[in-house]
Amino acid sequence: MNPAYAYNAWYPLAWARDIGRQLSTRRVLEEDLVVFRTEDGRVAALEDVCPHRLAPLSLGTLQGDAVQCGYHGLAFDCSGQCVAAPGMARAPGGAQVRSYPTAQSMGMVWVWMGDPARADPAQVFHLPEYDDPGYSVVEGDALPVRANYLSLADNLCDPTHVVYVHKTTLASAGREETRVMHERQGNKVVTWRWVIDGPLIPVFEGLKDFGGANVDRWHYYHYHAPCIAVIDFGSAKTGTGAPEGNRDDCIQMYACHFITPIDQHSCMQHWLCIRNSPADPQVDERLRASLRLAFNEDKRVLEAIQRNEDKPREWKRVNLALDASSIKMRRIVEEMAAAG
Template sequence: MANAPRNAWYPLTWSRDVGRTLARHKVLGIDLVVYRTERGEPVALDDVCPHRLAPLSCGKLKGDAVECGYHGLTFGPDGACVRIPGQTTVPTSARVRSYPLREQMGLVWIWPGDAALADTAPVYDLPQYHSPLWHAVEGEALHIGTSYLNLADNLCDPAHVSFVHLSTLGNAASEDIPVQHEVVGKGVVVWRWIRDAPPIPLFAKYGNFSGHVDRWHYYHYDAPCIAVIDFGSAEAAAALDPAERDRGLRIFACHFITPVDAHHCIDHWLHVRNFALSDADVDQRLHEDFRTAFNEDKEILEEIDRVERTRPETRRIGLAIDAAPKKMRRIVERMIDAERSPLAAE
């Protein structure tokens, strides 16, 4: 994939879905076979035997090694061939690439680029995910038929909520509230406050508010694949300062994006909240609410992808709300340029 940097941590799949069976995955157009060793460590190898190019995922897991299902060549977790049936010598060329992996926030993350750079690059972490004052609930892996950058556009864009998510995350009170943004490091933060307005359907359901609320959206995008939305509500009479958001009902909706190929991505989503910490019923109801909302995004994004394919000549117009998504894409472009040529990136 030409529109995604390689030197970054990408979500591969949920940790809960990696076990002692061979599974196929694709990230940045790279076919992978994924499994766990007997000690529980995740492994990702190129899904191709270098002999006749049979997919290793069609083979068998033997101990910690993968046996090709065509001629029995066997590869260890580091990608080196450890056995060739019928001959005692193993050429050094008999190996496949093994990718650096980490586990964080319930996900296995993969580094598709220069492996030497992976050890010094931290994997994204949300402090509230680990706090006893918050409650984290894993979501799903939503497959969306569009470029990961189109999904990233959506996740840098509070304005769409007022029109796409009227049954869950938005209402008309926010339609004309402008958004603000700033570039922070290799990311963008986009935000707005809606003061003294009716609560959105989701918080009306869980907040038991007596009247109007103040509510906020902070969209934190960290290039190239992480978007965390901090949103919540509090009684308008409380007149919360932005630094006091923990006094209201507050949720972090986390979106960890896997670019599969040019027209397919996966949104691994979860939420972290500061209310109803031990209520399994709220877990399930919120899960259904978020599933509804994110499938609304899926529907519109797949339609956009269809139009992009069928009408590539159509020009787009720019609006004020596009400033943050444009800067997000420039950040990604600079990351790609830096990999191709450090001088060009500067």
């Protein structure tokens, strides 16, 4: 195991919509998995290697709920135990691969990469608004990002970059100096800022009619270490009491980001949006396109950063006051990795 990772945690593996009755592969924390859905609909995840000659099991076939190696035909059940071997009346007892616990929540399949005895499905992340009939869900993409997942985590703890990176989607001009607050809550970091009496941001246009009036806008970044970010952001007409807690007449969204660390140089960003208005195919598609544009703007910057980090020279980072949340987040991940 790589000491840089916190293994005893639930990680997003794939969209549930993408796992079926065919073998597929995923890489999580530098470990290759073969993944499939069983006949009764559960998701199985096994180490993607046959212990006979180290052929990837994903090159084989699914026989019922057993994976048959495509090289010499050994078959492994969902627990990873070899249950059949050609030419042998009894499967070799020592032939076994690792099986990883899985669970499903919020349209995602999650995997536990650490000690299986500590895998509690009740601890899989779930946002209550996902099931609230007053909200609708816009499911997004699985966006590959060629950058370390903690670099993406930095981004998702940081409201200050929005005005520079997301000028046409999530930002409004002239708010660069708006105060940012932050605090640690257990294994979570919360970062927030309010923009008072400003224009509606582009991604909110057309979602609610404020009659052209300015709005009070909030951004609360909830980062659940090591791999989950939920951004609660919204707007209410200026002067209606949103900063004091009155959000009865507002736009509110939760942008959920579920990050799969692939290795030290790449990750997968699964995202969805939950909003406090009914589903509408045209509105949803426009929102999906706007968010896709915004997250690709982040991707462009983060991948450029990773290319610089990979250059054979020493870089001395300069920290600013705005980095406080990211520093807290990385400290939590280090603590979790050390404990795991």
